[in-house]
Amino acid sequence: MMKIAIIDYGLGNLRSVFRGIEKAGACPVITHDPEEIQSADGIILPGVGAFSEGMGRLSPIRQCLLSVAGEVPLLGICLGMQMLMDESEEHGNHQGLSLIPGNVRKFQPEPEMKVPHMGWNTIHHAMPDDPLLFGIPDESYFYFVHSYYVSCPAAYRLCETGYIVPYASAVKRGLIYGVQFHPEKSGDVGLLLLKNFIGIC
Amino acid sequence: MALTRRIIPCLDLKDGRVVKGTHFEDLRDAGDPVELAARYNEQGADEVVFLDITASKEKRKTIVELISRAADQLFLPLTVGGGINTTADITAILRAGADKVSMNTAAVQNPKIISEGAAAFGTQCIVLAMDVRRNYIPQDGTTEISLPDGSSCWYEVVTHGGSRPTGIDAILWAKEAEERGAGEILLTSMETDGTKEGFDIPITEAVASATNIPVVASGGVGTLEHFYEGFVTGKADACLAASVFHFGELTIRDVKEYLATRGVPVRL
Numbered sequence: 001m002m003k004i005a006i007i008d009y010g011l012g013n014l015r016s017v018f019r020g021i022e023k024a025g026a027c028p029v030i031t032h033d034p035e036e037i038q039s040a041d042g043i044i045l046p047g048v049g050a051f052s053e054g055m056g057r058l059s060p061i062r063q064c065l066l067s068v069a070g071e072v073p074l075l076g077i078c079l080g081m082q083m084l085m086d087e088s089e090e091h092g093n094h095q096g097l098s099l100i101p102g103n104v105r106k107f108q109p110e111p112e113m114k115v116p117h118m119g120w121n122t123i124h125h126a127m128p129d130d131p132l133l134f135g136i137p138d139e140s141y142f143y144f145v146h147s148y149y150v151s152c153p154a155a156y157r158l159c160e161t162g163y164i165v166p167y168a169s170a171v172k173r174g175l176i177y178g179v180q181f182h183p184e185k186s187g188d189v190g191l192l193l194l195k196n197f198i199g200i201c
Numbered sequence: 202m203a204l205t206r207r208i209i210p211c212l213d214l215k216d217g218r219v220v221k222g223t224h225f226e227d228l229r230d231a232g233d234p235v236e237l238a239a240r241y242n243e244q245g246a247d248e249v250v251f252l253d254i255t256a257s258k259e260k261r262k263t264i265v266e267l268i269s270r271a272a273d274q275l276f277l278p279l280t281v282g283g284g285i286n287t288t289a290d291i292t293a294i295l296r297a298g299a300d301k302v303s304m305n306t307a308a309v310q311n312p313k314i315i316s317e318g319a320a321a322f323g324t325q326c327i328v329l330a331m332d333v334r335r336n337y338i339p340q341d342g343t344t345e346i347s348l349p350d351g352s353s354c355w356y357e358v359v360t361h362g363g364s365r366p367t368g369i370d371a372i373l374w375a376k377e378a379e380e381r382g383a384g385e386i387l388l389t390s391m392e393t394d395g396t397k398e399g400f401d402i403p404i405t406e407a408v409a410s411a412t413n414i415p416v417v418a419s420g421g422v423g424t425l426e427h428f429y430e431g432f433v434t435g436k437a438d439a440c441l442a443a444s445v446f447h448f449g450e451l452t453i454r455d456v457k458e459y460l461a462t463r464g465v466p467v468r469l
Contacts, residue, residue: 015298145325
């Protein structure tokens with residue numbers, strides 16, 4: 001059975017990611033141990049919370065992540081996706097992991113468009129043939145909760161969502177993936193995405 | 202396509218069971234929380250809210266175990282409220298599998314808990330639960346809101362399950378909570394709670410217009426039309442209901458299909 005390392009850096013709701021991976025048919029391990037991360041078949045970088053705090057807590061395993069990312073499939077979720085990018089403007093400018101080129105920006109509220117972007121919204125497949133999206137219809141609904149969004153070159157844009165601005169709701173560079181939405185909170189279609197990720201591992 | 206309006210079943214928990222009352226009293230048993238949550242998951246609920254109304258602090262520990270069991274069956278966002286007073290409480294609830302915590306009495310007594318919670322866990326985790334009642338006695342510095350019958354009142358925040366008026370103006374409190382970092386407001390009017398006569402639209406609309414964070418309307422839904430009013434007249438981002446779902450009068454799908462025919466964006 002595939003072993004999927006869910007990175008524990010002290011933030012976020014790991015239990016639902018854990019159960020989602022289990023339900024999708026792999027063996028999840030919640031860990032911050034570099035050896036365990038290196039020996040996994042796939043890595044999930046979850047995340048809820050503020051960017052700078054997330055990066056700070058990630059620093060002990062930063063090198064480990066940078067060395068395995070790209071060889072072992074990696075999926076960043078929500079803040080985990082944002083941390084894959086170069087830089088975020090959340091509470092000042094902060095460096096990310098620079099695994100995928102792009103920036104994290106704050107939504108500017110508009111009338112009738114509240115921030116956080118919270119709830120179910122659709123994703124448009126910018127790379128329809130990607131294995132992460134197998135069996136997931138274009139414009140499927142996923143659950144989002146975030147106040148910052150990823151802006152990146154089209155070459156890395158796996159999915160797009162429009163809320164205030166059109167932005168990258170999923171990114172991809174080789175075996176490195178990131179999703180802004182929460183597959184572990186998006187019912188059956190979310191579990192299918194996790195299953196597809198396990199298929200890539 | 203657009204961000205959809207959310208339909209949220211709310212499970213009031215007491216001593217490990219789901220209960221439902223009227224005007225915050227006269228509790229009836231409504232079933233097992235884990236079973237009900239799983240049913241709503243299948244019916245297409247957009248989120249689930251658990252509110253722990255257990256009276257004694259000793260019994261409150263059971264909530265963590267209960268959330269864990271429910272979260273294992275529920276691949277949906279879960280908000281938990283009731284008896285959360287400290288960042289340690291928030292950590293425990295999130296660790297058990299909740300995505301958001303809602304705070305009412307604790308936030309009024311110690312507004313810093315909102316800022317601290319938002320700083321530590323992100324604004325999206327922190328929900329201000331605001332229980333309000335109409336107050337017809339004018340008071341300086343309060344926000345006058347017109348009612349459908351032509352009269353007007355201000356809305357006062359109440360705590361301790363509706364038993365204690367605070368003298369705090371609901372609109373000012375909502376704005377302060379937003380500034381402190383609350384990511385959502387769960388608004389329950391004691392005027393309408395449990396009546397099945399519809400949401401308290403004037404306060405829902407006023408809070409939704411005064412803030413720029415999502416507002417969840419709660420208390421009083423009885424018919425399909427009430428959901429429509431909550432979204433369209435009340436400008437709510439989500440509507441929460443309990444008894445109409447628990448006792449099988451409406452399913453979540455009934456509500457969503459109705460709203461879709463009336464042009465409200467929902468996830469079907």
